[in-house]
Amino acid sequence: MKTTLSLALRNVLRNKRRTAITFMAIISGVVSLIIFGGFIEYTFWGLRELTIKTQLGHIQIYKKGYWEKGIAEPNKYLIKDPEAIEKTFSSISDITTVTRRLSFSGLISTQEKTLPCKGIGVVVEKEKQMSDFETIVAGKDLEAAESYGGIVGSELIKALGGKVGDSLTILTTTPEGVINAVDFKVVGIAQTGSQDYDSVFIKLPIEIVQDLLNTTAAEKIIIFLKETKDVEKIASTLKEVIDKNKMDLELKKWSELADFYWKVVGIYHNIFDVIKVIISVIVLFSIANTITMSVYERIREIGTMRAMGTTRARIIALFITEGALMGILGGLLGIFVGILIANIINMSGGIYISPPPGMSKGYVSLILIVPKVIFYAFSSILVVAILSSIYPAYRASRLKVVEALQHI
Numbered sequence: 001m002k003t004t005l006s007l008a009l010r011n012v013l014r015n016k017r018r019t020a021i022t023f024m025a026i027i028s029g030v031v032s033l034i035i036f037g038g039f040i041e042y043t044f045w046g047l048r049e050l051t052i053k054t055q056l057g058h059i060q061i062y063k064k065g066y067w068e069k070g071i072a073e074p075n076k077y078l079i080k081d082p083e084a085i086e087k088t089f090s091s092i093s094d095i096t097t098v099t100r101r102l103s104f105s106g107l108i109s110t111q112e113k114t115l116p117c118k119g120i121g122v123v124v125e126k127e128k129q130m131s132d133f134e135t136i137v138a139g140k141d142l143e144a145a146e147s148y149g150g151i152v153g154s155e156l157i158k159a160l161g162g163k164v165g166d167s168l169t170i171l172t173t174t175p176e177g178v179i180n181a182v183d184f185k186v187v188g189i190a191q192t193g194s195q196d197y198d199s200v201f202i203k204l205p206i207e208i209v210q211d212l213l214n215t216t217a218a219e220k221i222i223i224f225l226k227e228t229k230d231v232e233k234i235a236s237t238l239k240e241v242i243d244k245n246k247m248d249l250e251l252k253k254w255s256e257l258a259d260f261y262w263k264v265v266g267i268y269h270n271i272f273d274v275i276k277v278i279i280s281v282i283v284l285f286s287i288a289n290t291i292t293m294s295v296y297e298r299i300r301e302i303g304t305m306r307a308m309g310t311t312r313a314r315i316i317a318l319f320i321t322e323g324a325l326m327g328i329l330g331g332l333l334g335i336f337v338g339i340l341i342a343n344i345i346n347m348s349g350g351i352y353i354s355p356p357p358g359m360s361k362g363y364v365s366l367i368l369i370v371p372k373v374i375f376y377a378f379s380s381i382l383v384v385a386i387l388s389s390i391y392p393a394y395r396a397s398r399l400k401v402v403e404a405l406q407h408i
Contacts, residue, residue, distance in 0.1 A: 004314070008321035011294065012329075018290055023330045025286035026381055029279040030334025031341060033377035036275055038342055038367035039351070040268050045368065048228065051261050054134055054192045056254045057222035058231050059238065061085065064250045066220075075175035078102075078217035085221055085249070088241065094226050094234055099126040100218035102209045106172030108152075108202065113160050119170065119202035121209025139164035139188035148208060149187035153201030157189050164189060170202070174214040182212045193363070231255070280384045287323055287388040295319070295396045303401050312397035319396055323389025327382040334381065335374055342367035 012019055052058055066077040079085065082100040090098045102121040107114050124142045137154055152162070162168065164186050171181045184204060192198055210216055225234055231253050242249050255262075295302070302315060345351065350364040 004318055004321055005325075008318055008325055011298075011318075012322050012325050015294070015297075018293065019326070022286050022290045022326055023333065025283055026326065026330025026385070027334040027337055029283045029384075030331055030377045030381050031338040032279055033276065033380065034335070034338030034369075034373060035342060035345075035367055036272065037373035037377065038369055039365055040272055041368040041370050041373060042366050043268065044265060046363065046365075047261055047264055048258075050193060051258045052228065052254050054194075055197070056257050058225045058228060058254050059223040059235055060252045060254075060257065061089075061221040061223065061238070062219075062250055062252070064248045066250065067252065075213070075215075078175070078215060078219055079221065079249070080217050082218035082221055085247070088245070089221070089223060089238065092234065092237055092241070094230050095223055096226055097126055097224040098221060099123045099224075100206065100221050102206055102213065102215075102217070102219045104172050104209060104213060106170055108156070108160070109169050109171070110160050110162055110166065115156065115159055116200065117156060117170070117202050118200040119204060119209065121204050121206035124205050127203075135191045135193075136188045137191050139186065141188055142203065142205065143187075147205065148184050149205075150184040150208070151188045151190045151201075151203040152186050153198035154189050154191040155195060155199035156201060157186065159199065162186060170212065172212060174212075176214070178214070180212055180214065182208060184208060228254075276380060280380065283381060283384050284388040287326055287385050288392060290326070291319055291323055291389050291392040292395075294322070295392050298396075299399060302396050302399055303403070306399070306401045315397040316393040319393030320386060320389045323385045323393075324382065327385025330385070331378040331381045335378060338374075338377070339369055342369050 061079075063077045063079050069077070079100070086098045086100065089095060100123060103119065104121075105116070105118050108117040108119075109115070122142070127142060136151075142149060142151060150168075152160075152168070157163070160168070166186045167183055168186060169181055169183050171179065174180050190198070190201070190203070192201065206218070223234070223238075225231065235251060235253050238251055241247075242251070305315065306312075346366045350366045353363055353365050
């Protein structure tokens with residue numbers, strides 16, 4: 001094995017120009033996989049955190065039966081004593097924030113226009129963590145002292161023809177079916193990035209929404225964690241607490257609620273698979289061509305080895321080892337170059353991405369350097385390098401000894 005490896009390394013370095021061209025193809029393939037893979041990982045991270053921090057939280061707590069029957073009649077499945085439940089869950093380690101929300105659907109109007117809206121009532125003091133990915137484009141954020149102030153989505157306020165400081169009216173029905181209305185002052189205009197969400201979005205202090213719906217209950221309790229990766233562990237702990245205290249509650253993790261996120265993940269994975277196939281084909285033909293040329297140039301050498309008793313299996317092993325060495329050396333160089341280019345892109349401010357369909361603003365993408373992307377890029381190229389050397393190696397092993405020795 002040591003002899004085969006030594007011979008393979010010498011043969012790889014024999015024709016430096018051809019080997020360099022092959023290495024360039026391998027390095028380009030690895031770099032492309034690392035850069036595009038890192039771009040995708042950053043996109044997934046950004047969309048995940050946007051989804052969690054503007055809409056879902058890490059974990060949501062509901063009254064038991066909400067997801068079976070409460071979707072159609074949410075007012076019948078409200079949590080009656082949310083403050084006590086918040087205190088119970090706040091003591092669990094790795095939980096940073098526990099807050100309640102109360103949502104509603106209704107109509108919002110100025111003196112001239114009326115449009116449908118979807119509003120949420122929030123605990124203002126705890127809302128900062130939910131606002132990380134919201135951008136206040138005019139006015140200011142909610143403040144506890146602003147008892148009847150509210151935030152309106154940028155697309156909704158544009159459609160209404162309103163501005164900061166205007167007084168708007170919300171009309172909805174209470175759980176008892178009574179029509180009720182409330183006025184509030186627009187203190188800020190927000191942009192979340194989702195055009196559809198911004199076209200219906202209203203955020204008010206939960207006290208206003210409770211007055212509007214004539215209730216002291218909450219629809220759900222939202223829990224935030226220190227790290228998104230701890231969701232499974234904390235969800236199991238919460239289930240144990242709920243069962244132990246016989247609470248009439250159920251929970252949902254963000255991953256069970258983020259349908260749009262998973263659709264985007266699926267699309268990007270399909271795109272990445274296509275790019276991987278294209279890069280693999282380029283690398284495959286590059287290495288196959290190099291080894292085929294090497295076989296042609298070394299026909300007499302192969303014939304001599306066979307005449308000296310070298311088996312066909314040993315010839316095959318030699319050429320496959322050459323392919324593997326090209327994959328390993330080129331892959332390691334590709335990792336170094338890929339990380340270097342990724343850091344240069346990140347230090348230069350990232351890549352600006354125009355607003356995707358359905359989004360109201362673009363974003364700056366960085367390249368996340370994560371071990372799984374690097375391992376995937378290296379292992380993919382190595383497998384392709386080995387596969388591309390199999391056929392040339394087989395051809396070399398099938399050369400007839402006499403004809404090979406007579407080859408000029």
